[in-house]
Amino acid sequence: DLVPLGMSGRASINAYGQVAFGTGQTEEPFQSEIRIGYGDEVGGVPLTRLVARGSGAGGAAFLGVGAPSIDNSGRVAYLGNGFLPSGLGAGIFRERIYLGPSLPTPLVETLQSDASSPIRGFQGEPLPDHAEVFFKASYTDGGLQRTGMFRNYTLDLDLSAIPDLQYAGEYAYDAGGSGAYAIQLDIGTYPNIESRLYLNTQQVDSVQPGIGEISGLSVASNVGGMVSYGRFDGAGFEVRVWAGTPLVYVDSDDDALRASGLLGVPTSINDYGEVARVAGDGAEAPRRVFLADGDVIHRVVCENGGIVPHLIGSRAINSAGQIAFVGADGQGQAVVARADPLQGLPVSCAGLDAGSACDDGDPETAATCIEGECHGNPIERPTSCLVELDDTPCDDGDPATIAFCQNAECVPAPLSVPEPDAPALLLAALAALVRLLRHR
DSSP: OOOOOOOGGEEOOOTTSOEEEEEOOSSSSOOOEEEEESSOTTEEEEOOOEEEEEEETSSSSEEEEEEEEEOOOOOEEEEEEEEEEEEEEEEEESSSSSOTTTTOOSSEEETTTTTOEEEEEEEEEEEEEEEEEEEEEEETTTTTTEEEEEEEEEEEEGGGSTTTTEEEEEEETTTSSSSEEEEEEEEETTTEEEEEEEETEEEEEEOOOOTTTTEEEEEEEEOOOEEEEEESSSSSSEEEESSSSEEEETTTTSSSOOOTTTTBBOOOOOOOOOOEEEEEESSEEEEEEEEOSSSSEEEEOOTTTTOOOEEOOOBBOOOOOOOOEEEEOSSSSSEEEEESTTOOOOOOOOOOOTOOOOOOOOSSSSSHHHHHHHHOOOTOSSSSOOTTTTEEOOSSSOOOEEEEETTEEEEEEEEEEOOOOOOHHHHHHHGGGGGGGGOO
């Protein structure tokens, strides 16, 4: 009866593959939970651990919980609302395990009845650092209500002081602890309002007034930090990475990908500049997970057939290449899934069923076990997909590609994308050099 919660259920992953997510029961009695899991199973049932619970019927510490984000120590920062120690209100909490119906100690709280409370209301997801949480909130100053970015109770950036600010939108914070953050701001006077992207206080990109938007921010550690984001210019979308200069990773004019008009262009970046996103591969709605590394786009193939991705969060990919997302399993059941990279697959097919994934030593093939041997090019792949199911391996006539049936057509993957110009590529490479030896 518990299902992943829409926007507040975006899964968050840490460096060790732990995934945190929110769940909720949408019928009375309303209840919500924060859980984490590694993907372990017992008897085919996924194992998860309870971190927080909210219930309108009582018997829990909160009335509701949501917006979880996990750090590398396994602690989950989340929003909890209900009867706090000082009264009815909301707070940011950080725990590893469920403490029962007793209320944990809030890191930050705001109370409905306390007019002197400096923070009036939380806006968005609390993002954890080693010792702090980073979040957007409204606050009062001299009787005036303002908006700012906070680290615990400390005001980091007064957004209300920015001239001609119309709206403070999405934000993201580096999970690696560099202190870098990104925020999207709409600035200007009507009708000349411009969507701008800032990394800390430096403007790094913008979209012309009234045409498009910048969305899906994600920040990772690098020299000065780097940010991935979606950029819609009114015609097509792009996935970009800023690491000293904007680099185009995905360009919808050249690639058979489609953004969602409802969710913008959500992205998630790791320390190596690999960007995960959910997109449509020519269809109306997003339904695949893709990974772009600046040279190619890799389609993430789910071993569990039938999982259709829907949501990806700003902390959805770690440096090991594991990707967490929210989707559906084809039977109407919402699921939280973790996709792991293909490295480490068995080189021998002994004891494996036909069709099992294996490693034939060629990184350009998606190898499977056929008659006890690992084949990178499955035997007799169909050249026509007119009568084949989606995801059936097929032969598009190009030996350098891996192809799958999609909508009765044989579609190659990975898909080529334009390479960044040489100076930009060199700059990004130098910026990531400190992490090169740790690359998987």
